[in-house]
Amino acid sequence: MLVHLQGAWNPWLGRLTLSQIPYHSPIVLGAFAFALLAAAPIVGLMTYYQKWGYLIREWITTLDHKKIGVMYIIIGLVMLLRGFIDGIMIRTQQLLADGPRSAAHLQAVHGYLPPFHFDQIYSSHGTIMIIFAVTVVLTGFQNIIVPLQIGARDMAFPYLNAVSLWLTAAGAALVMISLFIGDFSHAGWVGIVPLTELPYSPGVGVDYWDWALQLSSLGTTLGALNLITTIIMMRAPGMRWFRMPFFTWATLSTQTIGLTAFPVLGVALALLSCDRYLGTHFYTAGLGGNLMLYTDLFWIWGHPEVYFIILPAWGIMSEVIPTFSEKALFGYTVMVAATLSIAGLSWAVWLHHFFTMGAGPGVNLVFSVSTMLVGIPTGVKVFNWSLTLYRGRLRFETPMLWAIGALFLLLVGGLTGMMLAIPAINYTVHNSVFVVAHFHTMFLVSVFGIFAGLMYWFPKVFGFRLDERSGRRFFTFFSLGTVFVFAAMYTLGLMGMTRRLDYLYNPHWQALLIIQEFGIFLYCVSVFYFCKMIYVSIRDRAKEAHGQDVWRTSRTLEWMTLTPVPFYNFAVIPVVHGRDAWAMRRDSGLTATSPGDYEDINLPNNTIVPAMLGALAFGFGFGMVWRIWWLAGLSLLGIIGLVILRSFADDRGFTLTAATVRRMERNHEDTGIVTDHISPPVAELALFQ
Amino acid sequence: MSLHRADPLDHPDVRNASGIAFVAGYAASVGLMAIALMVTLRHEMSYVRFVIAVAILGGLALLAQAVLMFRLDLSGGQRWKTISLLLVVPLFVLSIGLTGWMFHTLYPRTMLDFMQVQGSGM
Numbered sequence: 131m132l133v134h135l136q137g138a139w140n141p142w143l144g145r146l147t148l149s150q151i152p153y154h155s156p157i158v159l160g161a162f163a164f165a166l167l168a169a170a171p172i173v174g175l176m177t178y179y180q181k182w183g184y185l186i187r188e189w190i191t192t193l194d195h196k197k198i199g200v201m202y203i204i205i206g207l208v209m210l211l212r213g214f215i216d217g218i219m220i221r222t223q224q225l226l227a228d229g230p231r232s233a234a235h236l237q238a239v240h241g242y243l244p245p246f247h248f249d250q251i252y253s254s255h256g257t258i259m260i261i262f263a264v265t266v267v268l269t270g271f272q273n274i275i276v277p278l279q280i281g282a283r284d285m286a287f288p289y290l291n292a293v294s295l296w297l298t299a300a301g302a303a304l305v306m307i308s309l310f311i312g313d314f315s316h317a318g319w320v321g322i323v324p325l326t327e328l329p330y331s332p333g334v335g336v337d338y339w340d341w342a343l344q345l346s347s348l349g350t351t352l353g354a355l356n357l358i359t360t361i362i363m364m365r366a367p368g369m370r371w372f373r374m375p376f377f378t379w380a381t382l383s384t385q386t387i388g389l390t391a392f393p394v395l396g397v398a399l400a401l402l403s404c405d406r407y408l409g410t411h412f413y414t415a416g417l418g419g420n421l422m423l424y425t426d427l428f429w430i431w432g433h434p435e436v437y438f439i440i441l442p443a444w445g446i447m448s449e450v451i452p453t454f455s456e457k458a459l460f461g462y463t464v465m466v467a468a469t470l471s472i473a474g475l476s477w478a479v480w481l482h483h484f485f486t487m488g489a490g491p492g493v494n495l496v497f498s499v500s501t502m503l504v505g506i507p508t509g510v511k512v513f514n515w516s517l518t519l520y521r522g523r524l525r526f527e528t529p530m531l532w533a534i535g536a537l538f539l540l541l542v543g544g545l546t547g548m549m550l551a552i553p554a555i556n557y558t559v560h561n562s563v564f565v566v567a568h569f570h571t572m573f574l575v576s577v578f579g580i581f582a583g584l585m586y587w588f589p590k591v592f593g594f595r596l597d598e599r600s601g602r603r604f605f606t607f608f609s610l611g612t613v614f615v616f617a618a619m620y621t622l623g624l625m626g627m628t629r630r631l632d633y634l635y636n637p638h639w640q641a642l643l644i645i646q647e648f649g650i651f652l653y654c655v656s657v658f659y660f661c662k663m664i665y666v667s668i669r670d671r672a673k674e675a676h677g678q679d680v681w682r683t684s685r686t687l688e689w690m691t692l693t694p695v696p697f698y699n700f701a702v703i704p705v706v707h708g709r710d711a712w713a714m715r716r717d718s719g720l721t722a723t724s725p726g727d728y729e730d731i732n733l734p735n736n737t738i739v740p741a742m743l744g745a746l747a748f749g750f751g752f753g754m755v756w757r758i759w760w761l762a763g764l765s766l767l768g769i770i771g772l773v774i775l776r777s778f779a780d781d782r783g784f785t786l787t788a789a790t791v792r793r794m795e796r797n798h799e800d801t802g803i804v805t806d807h808i809s810p811p812v813a814e815l816a817l818f819q
Numbered sequence: 820m821s822l823h824r825a826d827p828l829d830h831p832d833v834r835n836a837s838g839i840a841f842v843a844g845y846a847a848s849v850g851l852m853a854i855a856l857m858v859t860l861r862h863e864m865s866y867v868r869f870v871i872a873v874a875i876l877g878g879l880a881l882l883a884q885a886v887l888m889f890r891l892d893l894s895g896g897q898r899w900k901t902i903s904l905l906l907v908v909p910l911f912v913l914s915i916g917l918t919g920w921m922f923h924t925l926y927p928r929t930m931l932d933f934m935q936v937q938g939s940g941m
């Protein structure tokens with residue numbers, strides 16, 4: 131039943147041999163040294179300050195939506211750095227390998243990367259940036275902010291929330307380990323068929339890509355289910371649909387897309403796995419297979435995924451712009467309608483990713499028109515943000531700078547998107563770096579939105595503001611880097627440069643390639659200022675500490691509770707009387723009121739089970755990649771056994787008494803997420819006592 | 820709107836659950852999908868019969884999950900789940916329909932003998 135593969139295999143280690151560890155590659159060795167250097171101080175400090183117990187007790191086992199959100203964001207930022215390094219390597223290779231006389235370094239004929247290694251780098255760059263960086267960071271924001279915005283104490287399913295996180299972490303770990311054991315896919319982040327089929331990719335690279343995506347997409351689907359249920363079922367009394375903060379609406383639309391689209395990716399990849407492991411022919415050219423079916427299935431998920439990434443960023447912009455314009459969001463109801471219609475339209479545009487495949491003109495016409503229709507609600511949003519800015523008392527603090535930057539990029543990305551929606555233009559620039567520049571511009575809208583959100587909500591979660599001075603420099607260099615890299619890339623695309631080239635044949639592109647590389651240098655400077663911003667902010671955290679309403683003009687419910695947010699979120703569930711609940715209270719002079727009566731609060735116990743499920747999922751994925759059947763089988767059995775075992779646990783959480791809550795609230799005790807002043811019990815500890 | 824319960828075991832979803840039905844639904848859906856996999860691997864059916872067989876098996880697996888595992892109905896606790904499933908139907912029609920139309924126009928342009936591909940074994 132299983133496909134017989136040529137080459138070494140043994141029952142204990144499967145296809146894994148010492149030769150699969152690329153210690154002969156100086157680049158991989160360098161990456162290994164960099165990873166060691168980055169990890170060593172963290173491990174050293176954790177050991178020196180004896181924080182391993184704290185890490186496990188307070189973070190690894192946590193079910194608190196804020197801590198889970200923070201861990202999502204940390205994973206996402208680490209992956210963002212890895213994806214960024216891949217981006218530097220791609221740009222540098224193209225700069226060095228331009229023209230027949232270009233120099234050769236290391237093991238390459240041109241530039242410094244051999245073609246197979248270059249192909250892996252652009253594949254991992256795309257996979258990481260889209261699936262494991264931007265998606266993950268945005269999921270983190272939604273985890274932290276949505277329950278706070280709707281006045282809930284946690285997500286609807288806190289345990290499932292932790293499972294989603296650890297499945298995503300398992301997928302990210304598979305991508306990272308592929309750097310040092312074996313290799314990664316060379317078939318692009320989209321998995322170009324038939325290149326991903328076994329005869330063309332007999333190694334483990336495609337399998338790493340496949341299982342990493344499978345695991346993380348499962349995590350994302352479960353996360354979507356959780357967020358939708360939370361928004362529907364957990365809203366505070368009085369919070370009707372049209373009183374919900376806009377970011378929550380954006381999340382609801384996003385996660386509806388996630389819940390419906392990610393299973394399609396799961397199916398597309400499962401069929402590919404059947405081809406690679408069982409010898410089926412879903413995507414082969416013969417025996418009833420259809421390789422174009424993969425492209426179709428992939429983009430049925432792929433285009434909704436674009437909106438899965440964009441909509442939360444627009445939600446963040448819709449929170450930041452009113453706060454720093456000191457007025458309500460213009461056209462709230464229309465904005466909600468626009469968001470929902472974009473979510474709906476996202477399901478009807480996917481074929482514009484392969485206009486050139488050869489479908490009839492009628493088909494291309496329908497998808498061209500449906501793609502252009504997206505421009506209407508998007509245009510509505512741009513006008514509404516502009517009209518929110520109009521006659522507002524504008525304050526250009528760092529979150530606002532990022533939000534305005536995102537607005538500008540949306541115009542550039544949106545207009546080039548309209549160009550690409552026209553099949554005739556699409557045929558002309560298909561597979562050129564013009565397309566690459568377009569979708570990078572759109573993803574950068576998300577990235578700018580992410581940094582706006584990071585600057586905006588960081589003080590709410592941690593209790594102190596990020597350093598404004600280095601934050602502004604971070605924004606400046608990042609924006610300049612964006613201009614230099616992508617203005618040059620649009621131009622190169624129109625000059626005919628195709629994508630994914632490890633060697634460029636045209637020396638006349640050199641000047642623009644140098645401009646791109648200069649932009650990359652500016653990005654590197656911005657990373658320095660980002661690190662500096664974090665360092666200075668932590669160092670000066672006492673000076674930058676703030677009360678509940680950090681920005682003084684915030685509008686939504688998350689600003690009502692203490693800063694940093696206590697682990698129980700709200701001492702008493704608030705009653706909502708209108709839209710922008712916090713702004714209403716501020717305008718009515720009700721910000722300093724405290725509840726007369728407190729109540730007992732029931733919260734979930736921490737548990738190690740979700741982290742164990744993540745570890746077993748990683749074991750399963752690693753076993754499948756290397757065909758170590760005992761490891762994959764045992765891991766799968768372990769997952770099933772743990773899930774069943776957990777379902778019998780009579781864990782009803784722990785209760786924080788009203789008296790304790792009153793004491794903590796009135797004494798302003800620090801109950802934020804980085805303190806272990808009061809720790810939720812770990813359910814499994816009872817077993818050992 | 821707001822739904823806060825101290826004891827999760829009192830939730831209507833949990834009260835509605837049945838261990839036997841859950842196991843039966845799980846076994847039925849795994850079994851039906853395993854049969855579909857075997858049918859796919861054996862290559863013994865004609866193209867059209869194969870597509871019909873797999874579609875029927877998929878439909879039965881869906882039914883087993885909806886009825887036995889998730890106990891979908893229109894009661895207060897289950898209403899949202901049932902509506903969620905129904906809301907997927909238009910997407911299902913949209914994606915399958917547009918895919919079918921796309922391939923219908925694609926085959927004559929890209930296949931040497933597209934009728935043989937579409938109708939092989941009829």
